[in-house]
Amino acid sequence: MASLAWRNLFHDRVRLVVTLVGIVFSVVLTSIQMGLFLGFVRATSDLIDRSGADLWVASSGVVNLENGIPFSERKFYQAQGIAGVADVRRLTINFATWKKPSGSDESILLIGVEVEGGMGTPWNLVEGRIEDLHQPDAVIVDELYKSKLGVTGIGQTVEIMGRRARVVGFTRGIRTFTTSPAVFTTLDRARRYFGLPADQAIFLLVRLSNGADIEVVRQALKERLTFVEVLRTTEFARRQAFYWMFETGAGVSVLIAALLGLIVGVVVVAQTIYASTMDHLREYGTLKAMGASNGYLYGVIIRQSVISAVIGYSIGIAISLAVATTSQKTTTAIILPGWILGTLFLVTLLMCMLASVVSINKVTRLDPAMVFKG
Amino acid sequence: MMIEVCGVTKSYGAGDATVHALNRVDLSVSAGEMLFLMGPSGSGKTTLLSIMGCILRPTSGAVRIAGQEVTGLSERQLPRIRLEQIGFIFQGFNLFPALTVRENIELALNLKGIRGNESRRRSEVLLERVGLRDKAGQWPTNLSGGQKQRVAIARALAGEPGIILADEPTAALDGTTGRAILDLLRELAHEKGRTIVVVTHDNRALPYADRIVTIEDGQISGQGPEKGDG
Numbered sequence: 001m002a003s004l005a006w007r008n009l010f011h012d013r014v015r016l017v018v019t020l021v022g023i024v025f026s027v028v029l030t031s032i033q034m035g036l037f038l039g040f041v042r043a044t045s046d047l048i049d050r051s052g053a054d055l056w057v058a059s060s061g062v063v064n065l066e067n068g069i070p071f072s073e074r075k076f077y078q079a080q081g082i083a084g085v086a087d088v089r090r091l092t093i094n095f096a097t098w099k100k101p102s103g104s105d106e107s108i109l110l111i112g113v114e115v116e117g118g119m120g121t122p123w124n125l126v127e128g129r130i131e132d133l134h135q136p137d138a139v140i141v142d143e144l145y146k147s148k149l150g151v152t153g154i155g156q157t158v159e160i161m162g163r164r165a166r167v168v169g170f171t172r173g174i175r176t177f178t179t180s181p182a183v184f185t186t187l188d189r190a191r192r193y194f195g196l197p198a199d200q201a202i203f204l205l206v207r208l209s210n211g212a213d214i215e216v217v218r219q220a221l222k223e224r225l226t227f228v229e230v231l232r233t234t235e236f237a238r239r240q241a242f243y244w245m246f247e248t249g250a251g252v253s254v255l256i257a258a259l260l261g262l263i264v265g266v267v268v269v270a271q272t273i274y275a276s277t278m279d280h281l282r283e284y285g286t287l288k289a290m291g292a293s294n295g296y297l298y299g300v301i302i303r304q305s306v307i308s309a310v311i312g313y314s315i316g317i318a319i320s321l322a323v324a325t326t327s328q329k330t331t332t333a334i335i336l337p338g339w340i341l342g343t344l345f346l347v348t349l350l351m352c353m354l355a356s357v358v359s360i361n362k363v364t365r366l367d368p369a370m371v372f373k374g
Numbered sequence: 375m376m377i378e379v380c381g382v383t384k385s386y387g388a389g390d391a392t393v394h395a396l397n398r399v400d401l402s403v404s405a406g407e408m409l410f411l412m413g414p415s416g417s418g419k420t421t422l423l424s425i426m427g428c429i430l431r432p433t434s435g436a437v438r439i440a441g442q443e444v445t446g447l448s449e450r451q452l453p454r455i456r457l458e459q460i461g462f463i464f465q466g467f468n469l470f471p472a473l474t475v476r477e478n479i480e481l482a483l484n485l486k487g488i489r490g491n492e493s494r495r496r497s498e499v500l501l502e503r504v505g506l507r508d509k510a511g512q513w514p515t516n517l518s519g520g521q522k523q524r525v526a527i528a529r530a531l532a533g534e535p536g537i538i539l540a541d542e543p544t545a546a547l548d549g550t551t552g553r554a555i556l557d558l559l560r561e562l563a564h565e566k567g568r569t570i571v572v573v574t575h576d577n578r579a580l581p582y583a584d585r586i587v588t589i590e591d592g593q594i595s596g597q598g599p600e601k602g603d604g
């Protein structure tokens with residue numbers, strides 16, 4: 001026979017719906033906020049993570065990608081001479097103004113890269129090639145920002161900092177955390193757009209030779225180049241994400257919303273499970289009189305909350321995955337990796353169990369003699 | 375003796391608010407006996423029945439069920455005695471509304487470790503015995519009062535307890551239906567040597583009793599085999 005838990009749950013249809021709505025709401029809110037947070041983290045640090053470099057060199061004191069301080073290219077040549085360094089490439093990155101064909105301005109994040117060497121260059125090209133950056137005034141942008149940048153296809157011309165620029169390629173899925181889209185161009189052109197002296201760079205991207213010890217090379221670079229930070233790519237990515245998420249506070253609100261989602265879930269579920277327990281108090285008393293142990297009664301209550309959790313979670317995650325899939329076509333990606341789904345399942349289960357504690361307490365203290373009361 | 379109550383006293387509350395519900399009650403019920411507990415409202419009948427049913431502890435005195443002393447048992451051990459020895463029947467039936475008639479009985483069987491096909495088979499037999507085999511798949515709300523009480527009787531019989539305790543089992547039923555329920559209970563008492571204690575204040579029930587015990591103000595005020603007086 002179907003268990004009492006199952007039957008009681010589906011007997012109170014309205015309450016079941018309320019419980020499920022609470023859990024679904026909580027799961028959707030929490031997972032979307034977590035997914036947004038991960039999407040933000042990726043947007044802040046993707047340029048670093050996908051740079052192909054092992055080490056990043058920046059002026060000392062630089063904590064994030066967007067606020068670099070230019071330094072002399074002498075360091076670039078010094079770095080090339082260090083044992084264990086296979087390749088070094090320069091990169092500049094600055095906010096700039098982009099004038100759309102329609103005439104209005106947009107802020108962009110202009111990235112000047114060395115086209116050869118495969119470090120810091122754009123990835124996931126869906127139109128055009130990286131080498132096309134060698135063409136006059138060439139820039140590559142992401143297709144997600146087409147409308148924001150006012151462009152629809154290859155060959156269109158715009159202005160960056162009052163100078164001519166021409167779109168030669170589109171990437172797919174290179175997002176930035178700030179509202180300024182990434183625009184790739186060559187190092188020389190980027191310097192010209194900014195009026196940066198021709199012998200200045202903002203970052204050096206270093207690739208190690210096979211078998212080189214990353215820590216040894218890092219120390220050597222730090223000592224030889226002077227007044228620089230030398231960071232592993234993963235370390236810089238983490239610093240970048242931390243800066244945007246926590247030092248600016250931008251990520252905190254998202255995490256608070258996720259936490260709120262959980263709290264709302266616990267409250268709603270506790271409320272409905274408790275109301276259900278109160279409604280079935282006489283039944284629990286009857287079970288006690290019939291000789292059921294407290295453990296048996298806890299089993300009934302916990303099974304109800306676990307069944308609710310599993311159903312609510314499944315519906316909630318289905319909704320969130322649909323939203324996350326849709327978000328891939330927008331400039332704000334919601335990322336829901338397996339570990340988030342797994343963790344959230346455990347959290348939902350825990351939340352529902354937690355919500356049963358009050359009910360369990362009530363049933364424990366229930367006097368079976370109540371069954372004889374009118 | 376199936377049930378032995380010796381010098382049992384029960385007080386509720388403390389201080390000025392103390393209610394002395396039972397005062398030095400001695401009572402024994404033998405196997406196969408159908409005992410009626412009668413008395414005015416508030417006299418302590420339900421309290422005595424609850425103590426015999428091991429769901430209430432006496433303030434003092436001793437209770438033995440099927441020869442086993444239960445007064446000293448812990449809160450963890452008492453449910454086991456109820457499970458193995460006692461079936462309850464309530465004035466308000468106390469069926470599980472979300473379970474079908476058969477499932478109500480199977481639940482009691484499951485509690486006793488009888489599951490699957492065996493519990494299904496036994497529930498059919500029990501329903502047959504109370505004349506409700508055709509109602510197995512019904513919801514309790516679709517049954518009449520008398521039918522509900524028959525289901526409750528079948529449920530109390532699940533697992534073959536030696537003792538059936540019924541508190542006002544006919545109070546919510548009309549006279550004819552009530553008599554049919556008492557007929558059924560009496561049949562059960564005699565068929566397997568069960569001990570049945572029925573609390574009632576319905577005089578029409580008296581002809582069914584083997585023995586009648588009356589309680590007043592928490593004390594036994596009379597008992598005897600004479601039926602139908604009072």
Ligand SMILES: Nc1ncnc2c1ncn2[C@@H]1O[C@H](COP(=O)(O)OP(=O)(O)O)[C@@H](O)[C@H]1O
Binds near residue numbers: 386387414
């Ligand atoms: N849980 C309780 N707390 C306090 N007083 C109670 C409780 N249960 C019963 N009583 C009191 O004990 C006395 C006997 O009650 P009860 O056994 O229910 O009598 P009966 O079943 O004969 O009507 C009554 O005065 C009643 O008010």
Ligand SMILES: [Mg+2]
Binds near residue numbers: 419420421
């Ligand atoms: Mg009573």
